[in-house]
């Protein structure tokens with residue numbers, strides 16, 4: 001499957017602190033099979049022919065080491081390594097603005113989702129080119145409850161309509177930039193990129209994700225990611 005030959009740029013956001021991981025080293029720099037998690041992620045996009053350029057957004061104290069990764073691992077699609085903001089949405093905004101002016105379509109991807117496959121990325125790109133805005137997602141497997149502050153269940157949403165949202169999230173670049181500008185103006189902070197677009201009243205579609213496209217968030221995610229990588233013969237893209 002191929003996206004229609006449009007010019008795609010990717011913003012990889014990796015400026016978070018990884019507080020839920022609880023390690024002294026920020027989780028994006030922890031090693032998976034002897035390589036930083038963030039490098040695995042960047043290699044996924046480096047290998048994809050229809051990705052024109054990548055902007056990498058990292059902590060301001062990490063720009064130098066990431067520039068070194070770019071040259072050490074031959075990540076020549078990375079056009080800029082920039083310091084991010086205090087919230088994910090701020091980091092995304094900084095990254096989107098730095099994509100080349102010829103880039104019409106933009107994806108945002110978490111630096112800590114190293115196991116995304118090229119097939120899934122393509123599904124997201126194709127869906128976005130059809131609909132203007134698309135995100136990868138998988139149906140939730142558990143029953144999800146709403147629980148109040150004293151630990152009592154208040155609602156059980158119908159599982160049929162619940163999806164766990166992943167990245168990449170893909171958009172016509174001008175739409176995402178408009179959405180982020182409006183969100184900033186309204187002091188709205190979302191936990192993903194689609195939220196900024198949804199609040200403009202624009203429909204965001206879902207493209208089929210993979211359960212293995214995990215976001216490395218807490219310590220038990222690390223051995224699982226190692227296992228998944230090993231089961232792909234050390235390559236993240238299969």
Ligand SMILES: Nc1ccn([C@@H]2O[C@H](COP(=O)(O)OP(=O)(O)OP(=O)(O)O)[C@@H](O)[C@H]2O)c(=O)n1
Nearest residue numbers: 013014015016017018019020086087088091111
């Ligand atoms: N100010 C921020 C916050 C997050 N991120 C990035 O957004 C992605 C998803 O965020 P998450 O997993 O929540 O990462 P952290 O914010 O680092 O984790 P935590 O919430 O546990 O501190 C990560 O790649 C993270 O580096 C970012 O670029 N800028």
Ligand SMILES: C[C@](O)(CO)[C@H](O)COP(=O)(O)O
Nearest residue numbers: 088110165166167191192215
């Ligand atoms: C964008 C995201 O990865 C979609 O699942 C997620 O919302 C990031 O949220 P976090 O709170 O920054 O982990």
